[in-house]
Amino acid sequence: MTELKKIDPGTSSISDDPVIIPVEAYISADYARQEARKLWRRVWQVACREEEIPEIGDFYTYDIAEESIIIARVGPGAADIAAYHNVCPHRGRRLTSGCGKTKRFFCRYHGWQWNLDGRNHKVVDREDWGGVLSEEFLRLPQVKLARWAGFVFVNLDPNSEPLESFLGNVPYWLDPFEIGKMRYKWRQWLHFPCNWKVALEAFIEGYHVGTSHPQILRWSDGHTWSRAEGLHSCFGNAARMTKIWGEQAELTFPPRSGRDARQEITAFMENMNETVGLGTLTTQTFIDAARKLKDVLPENVSGADASKTMMELARQMDAARGVEWPTIDPVHYAQSGTDWHIFPNTIFLHGMTYLLGYRARPHGIDPDSCIFEVYALERFPEGQEPKPENLHQPDISKESWQLVLCQDFQNMPEVQKGMKSSAFRGCVPSPLQEKPVINFHHNLAEFMGSGEPQPFPKTII
Numbered sequence: 225m226t227e228l229k230k231i232d233p234g235t236s237s238i239s240d241d242p243v244i245i246p247v248e249a250y251i252s253a254d255y256a257r258q259e260a261r262k263l264w265r266r267v268w269q270v271a272c273r274e275e276e277i278p279e280i281g282d283f284y285t286y287d288i289a290e291e292s293i294i295i296a297r298v299g300p301g302a303a304d305i306a307a308y309h310n311v312c313p314h315r316g317r318r319l320t321s322g323c324g325k326t327k328r329f330f331c332r333y334h335g336w337q338w339n340l341d342g343r344n345h346k347v348v349d350r351e352d353w354g355g356v357l358s359e360e361f362l363r364l365p366q367v368k369l370a371r372w373a374g375f376v377f378v379n380l381d382p383n384s385e386p387l388e389s390f391l392g393n394v395p396y397w398l399d400p401f402e403i404g405k406m407r408y409k410w411r412q413w414l415h416f417p418c419n420w421k422v423a424l425e426a427f428i429e430g431y432h433v434g435t436s437h438p439q440i441l442r443w444s445d446g447h448t449w450s451r452a453e454g455l456h457s458c459f460g461n462a463a464r465m466t467k468i469w470g471e472q473a474e475l476t477f478p479p480r481s482g483r484d485a486r487q488e489i490t491a492f493m494e495n496m497n498e499t500v501g502l503g504t505l506t507t508q509t510f511i512d513a514a515r516k517l518k519d520v521l522p523e524n525v526s527g528a529d530a531s532k533t534m535m536e537l538a539r540q541m542d543a544a545r546g547v548e549w550p551t552i553d554p555v556h557y558a559q560s561g562t563d564w565h566i567f568p569n570t571i572f573l574h575g576m577t578y579l580l581g582y583r584a585r586p587h588g589i590d591p592d593s594c595i596f597e598v599y600a601l602e603r604f605p606e607g608q609e610p611k612p613e614n615l616h617q618p619d620i621s622k623e624s625w626q627l628v629l630c631q632d633f634q635n636m637p638e639v640q641k642g643m644k645s646s647a648f649r650g651c652v653p654s655p656l657q658e659k660p661v662i663n664f665h666h667n668l669a670e671f672m673g674s675g676e677p678q679p680f681p682k683t684i685i
Contacts, residue, residue: 245651245665247643249433250419255672256591260289263671265380268390270570270583271295272376272603275407275609277305281340285310286378289586293367293378294320294329304455307367307378308342323457329364375403397483397560400548401574407609408600409578411505411623412617413597415587416633418640420569420594421586422665426632428565428664429460431657436631441494450659451561455667457660460561485530486517502626504580504600505573509547513538542577544607549576565660566595567667577603598629641651 225658248255271286272295283296292310310318312331319329319338328345329338347353368379370387372395377387383392415601417425430448433440440678443472450459491516496506511535511539512663517525522534539549544570571582579601587593597614604610617624642648 240655243606243662244574244649245653245662249646249665249668250421250640250643251591253589253591254587256586257417258672259586260291260589261529262673263668264289264291266384267381267568268370268377268379268384268387269568270375270556270566271307273374274302274371274376275374276306277376279325280304281325281327282323283320283326285320289589290382292318293380294364295369295376295378296340303371305369305371305376306340306342307369307376308364309367311365312336313362313364314347328650342366348470373398374406385529390455391566392456394453394456394564397458398564398572398574399452399552400552400556401560401576401579402603403572403574403579403601406579406603408612409600409610410612410615411597411599411603412615413595414616414618414620416596416636417592418586418594418636419591420586420596421668422636422643423594423596423640424565424569424571424582425661425664426636427571427582427662428457428459429564429653429658430461430563431654432632432635436635437628438496439627448657449561450657451506452659452663455567456565457663458564459562459657459660460558460563461553480510484523485525486521486523488527489517489530489534490514502580502600502628504578504602505575507538507546507578507602509538509542509577511536512529513541542603546608547577547603549603551578565664566673571602571638598625 269288271285271293276282276284277295277297278560280297280299284293286293294308294310297305297306298306308329310320312319312333314331314334314336317333318330319331320326326340328340331337335346335348336344339345342364344359344364347357347362350357368382368384370377370379372391373385379387388395402433429450430568448459448461451457463626490511493511497503497508497511517530517534520537521530525533542549553640560574562573564574567574569584573580581599581601583597585595587595599614620630622630625633651661653659655662
């Protein structure tokens with residue numbers, strides 16, 4: 225069995241001591257107001273994907289807390305993207321909402337206009353100001369922008385660290401998956417009656433899986449590992465190694481003796497598609513490849529050999545339809561985990577040719593409401609990429625959100641309400657399986673600073 229290499233010794237870590245996280249971070253209106261200024265105006269955050277603004281004049285409006293930002297394609301080059309504060313310098317009206325295409329930005333209040341490069345094009349009756357309106361004053365204020373893995377990041381702090389240093393080890397682990405070559409498969413969102421951190425934290429730990437998603441226990445005992453990566457974190461489980469790279473695991477697939485590995489792998493892939501029901505975390509190619517195992521392998525094949533054969537079949541089938549796979553070392557694949565939290569509010573569940581993504585952000589500065597977005601990325605043959613709309617799906621039903629997300633969604637409002645109980649003393653995450661939650665609050669507290677309500681985890685006595 226191949227020996228797993230050690231994690232990069234430069235990876236940061238936090239204590240494994242149990243902690244308690246004060247509840248103010250989730251329910252305090254004052255904390256939410258402070259968060260708008262101390263976190264969202266200072267941190268790198270995903271605004272959109274490059275594919276959402278492919279042509280000159282395409283724009284996307286990103287709203288966060290009390291701020292609004294225009295991201296626009298301003299030229300033909302891949303890097304010709306700019307970000308501006310979405311505010312008219314005359315009387316403060318916002319210039320855009322949603323997404324669209326334009327030759328100029330236009331204020332619908334008094335008719336002022338700007339070119340795509342942010343220079344003012346027109347001020348109605350400009351002479352009324354007697355020449356004091358300088359070009360510098362009239363220019364749309366720019367927002368710091370950077371790109372990674374097909375995503376456009378913005379930072380409202382002009383003095384912030386570069387995105388590269390902010391991301392830390394994340395590119396090391398995820399760049400091999402070539403996320404930038406994936407495209408949207410589907411997208412949807414809703415307003416949710418909970419704090420954005422309650423929504424986020426439901427998806428950055430695997431401790432809840434055994435209870436909230438019992439249908440998955442057929443394939444895993446539900447126990448996960450987790451680790452901190454500076455500002456960011458990830459978790460995974462032996463199931464990834466067992467089911468996808470059987471020879472890398474201490475167990476062999478399937479874990480139960482007397483089972484036909486070919487049937488088990490096929491059932492697992494079909495279960496991911498049907499029971500999870502998100503049209504991601506697997507692809508039709510993987511399902512088709514698994515179904516071929518019974519035709520090319522004997523009944524007594526080992527789990528490791530069946531897994532390797534399925535992966536090779538899937539690779540060949542994808543190549544035949546014009547989808548090339550990245551080359552990823554199996555050990556790296558296993559150690560990259562199954563779920564990444566990119567601080568502060570983005571989550572990736574990544575695979576060889578697909579990704580399931582989440583983003584949670586405050587709805588204004590209301591501590592009891594958030595905007596929750598879910599999307600699937602996938603690699604497609606060139607020219608066959610879909611262009612799905614970002615659907616608003618306020619109805620929480622299996623038809624709109626599928627089984628696994630409905631199971632998660634039933635927890636969030638009840639958590640938000642329960643945290644307001646006079647008997648609730650604060651969150652006590654598992655120091656092993658919920659380390660991403662603890663790491664998140666350590667880093668959030670650094671942004672919030674001292675002298676304000678902050679969730680510095682405290683050791684339980």
